[in-house]
Amino acid sequence: MSKKILIIGSGIAGISSSLKLKSYGINSIIVDKGNFIGGRMSTRKINDESNSSFFHGAQFFTAKTHTFKKIISSGIEGKYIKEFGNFDPKRYRGNETMRDFLLNLSKELHIKQKVKITEIEPDNNRINVLDDKIKKWMSYDGVISTLPAPQNYELLKQFPSLQTTLKTGSYHACIALMFTFDEIPSDLKIFYDFYKKPGILSWMASGSDLNVWTAHTNEEFSNLNYNEDKDFLKEKIMLSIKQFFLKSKIKFHSLHIWRYAKVANKCSGTQIDFKYPVAIAGDFLEGPNVESAFISGYKAADLIFDRLK
Numbered sequence: 109m110s111k112k113i114l115i116i117g118s119g120i121a122g123i124s125s126s127l128k129l130k131s132y133g134i135n136s137i138i139v140d141k142g143n144f145i146g147g148r149m150s151t152r153k154i155n156d157e158s159n160s161s162f163f164h165g166a167q168f169f170t171a172k173t174h175t176f177k178k179i180i181s182s183g184i185e186g187k188y189i190k191e192f193g194n195f196d197p198k199r200y201r202g203n204e205t206m207r208d209f210l211l212n213l214s215k216e217l218h219i220k221q222k223v224k225i226t227e228i229e230p231d232n233n234r235i236n237v238l239d240d241k242i243k244k245w246m247s248y249d250g251v252i253s254t255l256p257a258p259q260n261y262e263l264l265k266q267f268p269s270l271q272t273t274l275k276t277g278s279y280h281a282c283i284a285l286m287f288t289f290d291e292i293p294s295d296l297k298i299f300y301d302f303y304k305k306p307g308i309l310s311w312m313a314s315g316s317d318l319n320v321w322t323a324h325t326n327e328e329f330s331n332l333n334y335n336e337d338k339d340f341l342k343e344k345i346m347l348s349i350k351q352f353f354l355k356s357k358i359k360f361h362s363l364h365i366w367r368y369a370k371v372a373n374k375c376s377g378t379q380i381d382f383k384y385p386v387a388i389a390g391d392f393l394e395g396p397n398v399e400s401a402f403i404s405g406y407k408a409a410d411l412i413f414d415r416l417k
Protein backbone atom coordinates (compact mmCIF):
# COMPACT_ATOMS: atom_id res chain seq x y z
CA MET A 109 0.00 0.00 0.00
CA SER A 110 1.52 3.34 -0.98
CA LYS A 111 0.49 5.75 1.78
CA LYS A 112 2.24 8.66 3.43
CA ILE A 113 2.09 8.15 7.21
CA LEU A 114 3.64 10.40 9.84
CA ILE A 115 4.49 9.15 13.32
CA ILE A 116 5.11 11.79 15.98
CA GLY A 117 7.60 10.69 18.66
CA SER A 118 10.66 8.43 18.42
CA GLY A 119 10.01 6.74 21.79
CA ILE A 120 9.29 3.02 21.89
CA ALA A 121 5.61 3.53 20.87
CA GLY A 122 6.59 5.53 17.76
CA ILE A 123 9.25 2.99 16.79
CA SER A 124 6.89 0.02 17.22
CA SER A 125 4.17 1.79 15.16
CA SER A 126 6.63 2.27 12.34
CA LEU A 127 7.92 -1.32 12.55
CA LYS A 128 4.37 -2.69 12.36
CA LEU A 129 3.50 -0.47 9.39
CA LYS A 130 6.68 -1.66 7.69
CA SER A 131 5.51 -5.26 8.13
CA TYR A 132 2.45 -4.21 6.03
CA GLY A 133 4.73 -2.73 3.37
CA ILE A 134 4.18 0.88 4.45
CA ASN A 135 7.22 3.12 4.93
CA SER A 136 6.33 5.75 7.50
CA ILE A 137 8.37 8.68 8.72
CA ILE A 138 8.99 9.33 12.43
CA VAL A 139 9.72 12.85 13.69
CA ASP A 140 10.74 13.85 17.22
CA LYS A 141 11.50 17.18 18.85
CA GLY A 142 14.38 15.76 20.96
CA ASN A 143 18.06 15.50 20.02
CA PHE A 144 18.12 11.72 20.29
CA ILE A 145 15.92 8.72 19.67
CA GLY A 146 14.14 7.10 22.64
CA GLY A 147 11.98 9.59 24.54
CA ARG A 148 11.75 8.37 28.11
CA MET A 149 14.13 5.45 27.39
CA SER A 150 16.92 7.89 27.70
CA THR A 151 20.71 7.64 27.79
CA ARG A 152 23.23 10.23 28.97
CA LYS A 153 26.89 9.68 28.07
CA ILE A 154 29.38 10.70 30.74
CA ASN A 155 31.78 13.36 29.51
CA ASP A 156 35.16 11.72 30.18
CA GLU A 157 37.45 8.98 28.92
CA SER A 158 35.41 6.20 30.65
CA ASN A 159 32.77 6.10 27.89
CA SER A 160 30.18 5.19 30.55
CA SER A 161 26.48 6.00 30.25
CA PHE A 162 23.64 6.74 32.65
CA PHE A 163 20.20 5.27 32.11
CA HIS A 164 18.24 8.22 33.36
CA GLY A 165 14.71 7.33 32.21
CA ALA A 166 13.54 3.69 32.07
CA GLN A 167 16.00 1.39 33.85
CA PHE A 168 14.88 -1.94 32.42
CA PHE A 169 11.94 -3.58 30.69
CA THR A 170 10.03 -6.78 31.22
CA ALA A 171 8.41 -9.02 28.59
CA LYS A 172 5.07 -10.64 29.35
CA THR A 173 3.44 -10.72 25.91
CA HIS A 174 4.32 -13.07 23.06
CA THR A 175 4.87 -10.08 20.76
CA PHE A 176 7.41 -8.36 22.99
CA LYS A 177 9.11 -11.65 23.92
CA LYS A 178 9.88 -12.06 20.20
CA ILE A 179 11.51 -8.61 20.15
CA ILE A 180 13.59 -9.54 23.22
CA SER A 181 14.70 -12.85 21.67
CA SER A 182 15.89 -11.25 18.45
CA GLY A 183 17.60 -8.48 20.46
CA ILE A 184 19.47 -11.04 22.57
CA GLU A 185 20.44 -12.94 19.44
CA GLY A 186 21.58 -9.72 17.75
CA LYS A 187 23.48 -8.75 20.94
CA TYR A 188 21.71 -5.45 21.47
CA ILE A 189 19.58 -6.58 24.44
CA LYS A 190 20.83 -8.33 27.56
CA GLU A 191 19.29 -9.57 30.77
CA PHE A 192 19.67 -7.12 33.64
CA GLY A 193 20.56 -8.84 36.93
CA ASN A 194 18.84 -11.98 38.06
CA PHE A 195 15.24 -11.03 38.75
CA ASP A 196 11.95 -12.90 38.55
CA PRO A 197 10.24 -11.97 36.23
CA LYS A 198 13.30 -11.35 34.07
CA ARG A 199 14.42 -7.79 33.41
CA TYR A 200 16.15 -6.60 30.25
CA ARG A 201 18.17 -3.63 29.01
CA GLY A 202 19.92 -2.44 25.90
CA ASN A 203 23.31 -4.13 25.69
CA GLU A 204 25.27 -0.96 26.52
CA THR A 205 22.52 1.65 26.71
CA MET A 206 18.80 1.97 25.98
CA ARG A 207 19.77 3.99 22.91
CA ASP A 208 21.82 1.04 21.68
CA PHE A 209 18.67 -1.12 21.81
CA LEU A 210 16.47 1.45 20.06
CA LEU A 211 18.99 2.27 17.32
CA ASN A 212 19.24 -1.42 16.47
CA LEU A 213 15.50 -1.94 16.58
CA SER A 214 14.89 1.01 14.27
CA LYS A 215 17.82 0.67 11.89
CA GLU A 216 15.58 0.24 8.84
CA LEU A 217 13.20 3.04 9.79
CA HIS A 218 13.15 6.64 8.67
CA ILE A 219 13.57 8.93 11.71
CA LYS A 220 14.18 12.68 11.90
CA GLN A 221 15.14 14.21 15.27
CA LYS A 222 14.84 17.91 16.24
CA VAL A 223 11.52 18.29 14.45
CA LYS A 224 8.67 19.59 16.59
CA ILE A 225 5.09 19.30 15.38
CA THR A 226 3.07 22.25 16.61
CA GLU A 227 -0.30 21.88 14.88
CA ILE A 228 -2.40 19.16 13.27
CA GLU A 229 -5.64 19.65 11.37
CA PRO A 230 -7.96 17.62 9.17
CA ASP A 231 -8.29 18.56 5.52
CA ASN A 232 -11.05 16.53 3.80
CA ASN A 233 -9.77 13.04 4.43
CA ARG A 234 -6.10 14.00 4.72
CA ILE A 235 -4.19 15.35 7.70
CA ASN A 236 -2.14 18.54 7.60
CA VAL A 237 0.73 18.92 10.02
CA LEU A 238 2.82 22.00 10.82
CA ASP A 239 6.53 21.19 11.04
CA ASP A 240 8.25 23.73 13.30
CA LYS A 241 11.67 23.21 11.71
CA ILE A 242 10.80 24.04 8.11
CA LYS A 243 7.78 26.20 9.14
CA LYS A 244 5.68 24.44 6.53
CA TRP A 245 2.41 22.54 6.47
CA MET A 246 2.83 18.96 5.21
CA SER A 247 -0.02 16.69 4.11
CA TYR A 248 -0.33 13.02 5.13
CA ASP A 249 -2.71 10.08 4.54
CA GLY A 250 -2.52 9.23 8.22
CA VAL A 251 -0.85 10.23 11.50
CA ILE A 252 0.03 8.35 14.70
CA SER A 253 0.78 10.64 17.63
CA THR A 254 2.66 9.17 20.63
CA LEU A 255 3.16 12.19 22.91
CA PRO A 256 2.31 11.78 26.63
CA ALA A 257 -1.46 12.32 27.11
CA PRO A 258 -1.38 15.97 28.33
CA GLN A 259 0.89 17.05 25.44
CA ASN A 260 -1.17 15.04 22.95
CA TYR A 261 -4.30 16.73 24.31
CA GLU A 262 -2.80 20.13 23.45
CA LEU A 263 -1.71 19.02 19.99
CA LEU A 264 -4.89 17.22 18.92
CA LYS A 265 -7.35 20.04 19.62
CA GLN A 266 -9.14 19.52 16.32
CA PHE A 267 -10.00 15.88 17.05
CA PRO A 268 -12.79 15.89 19.67
CA SER A 269 -13.16 12.12 19.95
CA LEU A 270 -9.46 11.75 20.82
CA GLN A 271 -9.62 14.72 23.19
CA THR A 272 -12.29 12.94 25.23
CA THR A 273 -9.84 10.10 25.83
CA LEU A 274 -6.69 12.20 26.23
CA LYS A 275 -8.08 14.47 28.92
CA THR A 276 -8.39 11.50 31.29
CA GLY A 277 -4.65 10.67 31.18
CA SER A 278 -2.21 11.87 33.84
CA TYR A 279 1.37 11.26 34.94
CA HIS A 280 3.54 11.27 38.03
CA ALA A 281 6.68 13.39 37.82
CA CYS A 282 10.12 11.92 38.55
CA ILE A 283 13.37 13.60 39.57
CA ALA A 284 16.49 11.72 38.48
CA LEU A 285 19.93 12.34 39.92
CA MET A 286 22.89 10.98 37.99
CA PHE A 287 26.06 10.40 40.00
CA THR A 288 29.26 8.38 40.29
CA PHE A 289 31.31 7.14 43.26
CA ASP A 290 34.86 8.35 43.86
CA GLU A 291 35.66 4.79 44.77
CA ILE A 292 33.21 1.96 44.07
CA PRO A 293 31.95 0.58 47.42
CA SER A 294 32.54 -3.10 48.07
CA ASP A 295 29.45 -5.36 47.96
CA LEU A 296 27.67 -2.96 45.65
CA LYS A 297 24.52 -4.42 44.04
CA ILE A 298 23.35 -3.33 40.58
CA PHE A 299 19.91 -2.16 41.73
CA TYR A 300 18.36 -0.87 44.96
CA ASP A 301 14.60 -0.86 45.43
CA PHE A 302 13.28 1.69 47.97
CA TYR A 303 9.63 1.19 47.06
CA LYS A 304 7.41 1.57 50.15
CA LYS A 305 10.51 2.37 52.29
CA PRO A 306 10.62 5.63 54.24
CA GLY A 307 12.43 8.50 52.52
CA ILE A 308 12.28 10.22 49.16
CA LEU A 309 13.85 7.62 46.84
CA SER A 310 12.05 4.99 44.80
CA TRP A 311 15.04 3.18 43.31
CA MET A 312 18.64 3.47 42.33
CA ALA A 313 20.21 1.58 39.44
CA SER A 314 23.65 1.26 37.90
CA GLY A 315 24.28 2.39 34.33
CA SER A 316 26.57 0.90 31.70
CA ASP A 317 29.03 0.00 34.49
CA LEU A 318 29.09 -0.15 38.29
CA ASN A 319 30.39 3.37 38.79
CA VAL A 320 27.56 5.09 36.96
CA TRP A 321 24.26 5.47 38.83
CA THR A 322 20.84 7.04 38.57
CA ALA A 323 18.61 7.59 41.61
CA HIS A 324 14.91 8.33 41.16
CA THR A 325 12.76 10.07 43.75
CA ASN A 326 9.40 8.53 44.61
CA GLU A 327 6.04 9.72 43.27
CA GLU A 328 5.06 11.65 46.36
CA PHE A 329 8.30 13.65 46.54
CA SER A 330 8.50 14.14 42.75
CA ASN A 331 4.92 15.39 42.36
CA LEU A 332 5.37 17.88 45.19
CA ASN A 333 8.82 19.14 44.23
CA TYR A 334 9.36 19.04 40.46
CA ASN A 335 9.18 22.85 40.30
CA GLU A 336 11.68 23.38 43.12
CA ASP A 337 15.13 24.88 42.74
CA LYS A 338 17.55 22.36 41.18
CA ASP A 339 20.32 22.95 43.74
CA PHE A 340 17.89 22.31 46.59
CA LEU A 341 16.76 19.06 44.94
CA LYS A 342 20.31 17.96 44.23
CA GLU A 343 21.36 18.46 47.87
CA LYS A 344 18.30 16.65 49.20
CA ILE A 345 18.77 13.60 46.95
CA MET A 346 22.54 13.45 47.57
CA LEU A 347 21.86 13.43 51.33
CA SER A 348 19.43 10.53 50.95
CA ILE A 349 21.85 8.48 48.89
CA LYS A 350 24.70 9.11 51.34
CA GLN A 351 22.72 7.38 54.11
CA PHE A 352 23.23 4.09 52.26
CA PHE A 353 26.89 4.59 51.36
CA LEU A 354 28.38 6.16 54.45
CA LYS A 355 31.99 5.43 53.53
CA SER A 356 31.89 6.44 49.86
CA LYS A 357 32.18 9.87 48.34
CA ILE A 358 29.48 10.67 45.83
CA LYS A 359 30.20 12.86 42.80
CA PHE A 360 27.23 14.73 41.37
CA HIS A 361 26.84 14.72 37.60
CA SER A 362 23.44 15.88 36.54
CA LEU A 363 19.82 16.32 37.58
CA HIS A 364 16.94 15.66 35.23
CA ILE A 365 13.31 16.43 35.97
CA TRP A 366 10.70 14.40 34.13
CA ARG A 367 7.33 16.13 34.34
CA TYR A 368 5.65 13.18 32.62
CA ALA A 369 7.33 10.02 33.91
CA LYS A 370 5.04 7.21 35.01
CA VAL A 371 1.38 6.97 34.03
CA ALA A 372 -0.84 7.84 37.02
CA ASN A 373 -4.21 7.55 35.30
CA LYS A 374 -4.40 5.34 32.22
CA CYS A 375 -6.75 6.22 29.33
CA SER A 376 -9.09 3.70 27.76
CA GLY A 377 -6.91 1.87 25.20
CA THR A 378 -5.17 2.62 21.91
CA GLN A 379 -7.56 4.26 19.46
CA ILE A 380 -8.21 6.09 16.21
CA ASP A 381 -10.35 9.17 15.66
CA PHE A 382 -13.97 8.34 14.69
CA LYS A 383 -13.75 10.40 11.53
CA TYR A 384 -10.12 11.01 10.53
CA PRO A 385 -7.04 8.78 10.06
CA VAL A 386 -5.31 9.97 13.26
CA ALA A 387 -4.44 7.39 15.92
CA ILE A 388 -2.88 7.81 19.35
CA ALA A 389 -0.35 5.44 20.93
CA GLY A 390 1.80 5.33 24.06
CA ASP A 391 2.08 4.02 27.60
CA PHE A 392 -0.87 6.15 28.78
CA LEU A 393 -3.20 3.90 26.75
CA GLU A 394 -2.01 0.39 27.66
CA GLY A 395 0.09 0.55 30.86
CA PRO A 396 2.90 2.42 32.62
CA ASN A 397 5.91 0.72 31.08
CA VAL A 398 8.05 0.13 28.01
CA GLU A 399 6.36 -3.09 26.95
CA SER A 400 2.85 -1.59 27.08
CA ALA A 401 4.00 1.42 25.05
CA PHE A 402 5.44 -0.97 22.46
CA ILE A 403 2.17 -2.95 22.26
CA SER A 404 0.21 0.29 21.92
CA GLY A 405 2.35 1.28 18.90
CA TYR A 406 1.54 -2.04 17.18
CA LYS A 407 -2.17 -1.54 17.87
CA ALA A 408 -2.17 2.03 16.51
CA ALA A 409 -0.45 0.83 13.32
CA ASP A 410 -3.16 -1.83 12.87
CA LEU A 411 -5.89 0.81 13.33
CA ILE A 412 -4.35 3.15 10.73
CA PHE A 413 -3.74 0.28 8.31
CA ASP A 414 -7.37 -0.94 8.60
CA ARG A 415 -8.70 2.59 8.10
CA LEU A 416 -6.61 3.26 4.99
CA LYS A 417 -6.78 -0.06 3.16
Ligand SMILES: Cc1cc2nc3c(=O)[nH]c(=O)nc-3n(C[C@H](O)[C@H](O)[C@H](O)COP(=O)(O)OP(=O)(O)OC[C@H]3O[C@@H](n4cnc5c(N)ncnc54)[C@H](O)[C@@H]3O)c2cc1C
Pocket residue numbers: 116117118119120121122139140141142146147148149164165166167168169170223224225226254255256259263282284324366368369370389390391392395396397398399401
Ligand atom coordinates in the same frame (compact mmCIF):
# COMPACT_ATOMS: atom_id res chain seq x y z
C1 LIG B 1 12.34 8.27 35.13
C2 LIG B 1 11.57 7.17 34.44
C3 LIG B 1 11.79 5.84 34.82
C4 LIG B 1 11.10 4.81 34.18
N1 LIG B 1 11.40 3.53 34.50
C5 LIG B 1 10.85 2.51 33.78
C6 LIG B 1 11.31 1.18 33.94
O1 LIG B 1 12.27 0.91 34.67
N2 LIG B 1 10.69 0.20 33.21
C7 LIG B 1 9.68 0.47 32.31
O2 LIG B 1 9.18 -0.45 31.66
N3 LIG B 1 9.26 1.74 32.13
C8 LIG B 1 9.83 2.78 32.82
N4 LIG B 1 9.46 4.06 32.60
C9 LIG B 1 8.35 4.32 31.67
C10 LIG B 1 8.79 4.16 30.21
O3 LIG B 1 9.98 4.89 30.00
C11 LIG B 1 7.68 4.67 29.32
O4 LIG B 1 6.47 3.97 29.62
C12 LIG B 1 7.95 4.49 27.82
O5 LIG B 1 9.28 4.79 27.50
C13 LIG B 1 6.98 5.42 27.08
O6 LIG B 1 7.23 5.38 25.70
P1 LIG B 1 6.34 6.25 24.71
O7 LIG B 1 6.87 5.99 23.34
O8 LIG B 1 4.90 5.99 24.98
O9 LIG B 1 6.57 7.79 25.12
P2 LIG B 1 7.89 8.68 25.11
O10 LIG B 1 9.09 7.86 25.34
O11 LIG B 1 7.62 9.81 26.04
O12 LIG B 1 7.94 9.25 23.60
C14 LIG B 1 7.25 10.39 23.19
C15 LIG B 1 8.17 11.20 22.27
O13 LIG B 1 7.42 12.30 21.72
C16 LIG B 1 8.33 13.38 21.52
N5 LIG B 1 7.55 14.60 21.39
C17 LIG B 1 6.80 15.24 22.34
N6 LIG B 1 6.19 16.32 21.81
C18 LIG B 1 6.54 16.37 20.49
C19 LIG B 1 6.20 17.24 19.40
N7 LIG B 1 5.36 18.25 19.56
N8 LIG B 1 6.74 17.02 18.18
C20 LIG B 1 7.61 15.97 18.00
N9 LIG B 1 7.96 15.11 18.99
C21 LIG B 1 7.43 15.29 20.22
C22 LIG B 1 9.20 13.35 22.77
O14 LIG B 1 10.44 14.02 22.52
C23 LIG B 1 9.36 11.84 22.99
O15 LIG B 1 10.57 11.36 22.42
C24 LIG B 1 10.15 5.11 33.18
C25 LIG B 1 9.94 6.44 32.80
C26 LIG B 1 10.68 7.45 33.40
C27 LIG B 1 10.51 8.87 32.93
